[in-house]
Amino acid sequence: KPVVAIVGRPNVGKSTIFNRIVGERVSIVEDIPGITRDRIYSSGDWLNYQFNMIDTGGIDIGDEPFLAQIRHQAEIAIEEADVIIFLTNVREGVTAADEEVAKILYRSNKPVVLAVNKVDNPEMRTNIYDFYSLGFGEPFPISGSHGLGLGDLLDEVAKHFKNLGSDDYDESIIKFSLIGRPNVGKSSLVNAILGEERVIVSDIAGTTRDAIDTLYKYEGREFVIIDTAGMRKKGKVYETTEKYSVLRALKAIDRSDVILVVINGEEGIIEQDKHIAGYAHDAGKSVIIVVNKWDVVDKDERTMKKFEENIRDHFKFLDYAPIVFLSAITKKRIHTLMPNIILASENHARRVQTNVLNDVIMDAVAMNPTPTHKGKRLKIFYTSQVAVKPPTFVVFVNDPELMHFSYERFLENRIRAAFEFEGTPIKIFSRER
Ligand code: GDP
Secondary structure, X not given: OOEEEEEOOOOOOHHHHHHHHHHHHHHHHOOOOOOOOOOOEEEEEEOOEEEEEEEHHHOOOOOOOHHHHHHHHHHHHHHHOOEEEEEEEOOOOOOHHHHHHHHHHHHOOOOEEEEEEOOOOHHHHHHHHHHHHHOOOOOEEOEOOOOEOHHHHHXXXXXXXXXXXXXXXXXXXXXXXXXXXXXXXXXXXXHHXXXXXXXXXXEEEEEOOOOXXXXXXXXXXXXXXXXXXXXXXXXXXXXXXXXXXXXXXXXXXXXXXXXXEEEEOOOOOOHHHHHHHHHHHHOOOEEEEEXXXXXXXXXXXXXHHHHHHHHHHHOHHHOOOOEEEOOOOOOOOHHHHHHHHHHHHHHXXXXXXXXXXXXXXXXXXXXOOOOEEOOEEOOEEEEEEEEOOOOEEEEEEOOHHHOOHHHHHHHHHHHHHHHOOOOXXXXXXXXXX
């Protein structure tokens, strides 16, 4: 998905516009610390456009002087975004700070759409012509508080989406990325995987702003490893803000089929590991939990089991994810990784037979009667798999309100027991027949 950033000096109304556009969807990443506390990253859609949004105003740069902050936020937006909305404000007109932002945006070669906020009524439109002086062409009048003009603005933004090179790989290529806190060993793991005997690195597919993609073959299949960790080693300007590696990780997750959540075996699980894994789960990606640095852990015969129980306890929502213990440095059990990635991606893309699926559901209903509410019982007519990546099922019922969360969970467990969807989340929706 393309990334749109809103840039502008403080108080022009960036957060208002951001919330107008992404609306309720902000909750998708609500739990990721440092991101949604400031609500800086969210997925938006507007009519048929789908994109991710960054509100640079939400980025906390710390105690830098005013102009330095503005500059820093703009630089971040330039690095991260595909299209930039340059937001100004009709009340104060063109200010020195706006000109400062404009200077930074000139130097980028990203498309910029100029918006003038707080144009709350048509009479105020005559005041927007001054903004041509900023040098970004036609200014779009909008009103965040009244919700005016946003459609025209986003139409203009979306025009630039078409020119973006697509980084989509062929459906048959398995795409995966490694996420986890700094120093858990992601880069070392990438090297260990690519150094494995049977891996043939056929090509470096491309280096985007956010990640290094490496295309390789393993046992006759093609894979792309989307490596965000490697980027840091290049010492880009935005590395000063830790939040950015999180942003990049989110984008890598969006592009992947399988996510390796890497945990440092020496340190155990930390809250931040959970948040990022939660994003992968919500995005419907397959997940493998990788416990790295297992070579330096003091072990007896129960250590692994205890660690595993601890992981299951912390990652209840990832009960389908395989756990592998290994060492990127000694290469011990590195060879278990590729088979797990293959398994998780095959399950992610798997379609089950409709008649078998319906037998499973009918057996489940016979085993555990459907819930009732106010004297009315849920009736299940038919179940259908409507999508893959992840496998998604629609249960046709008499009244979706009657489908209780716990019953849906029960059906999911029955589907898992029957089809072994190891590694992948599955989604279930109820619809009225
Ligand atoms: P990243 O920030 O997640 O990419 O982590 P790096 O791959 O840069 O690794 C951070 C540090 O941990 C480096 O000093 C590595 O040598 C070390 N390291 C990575 N994997 C292992 C491992 O399996 N065992 C041990 N002992 N050290 C490791």
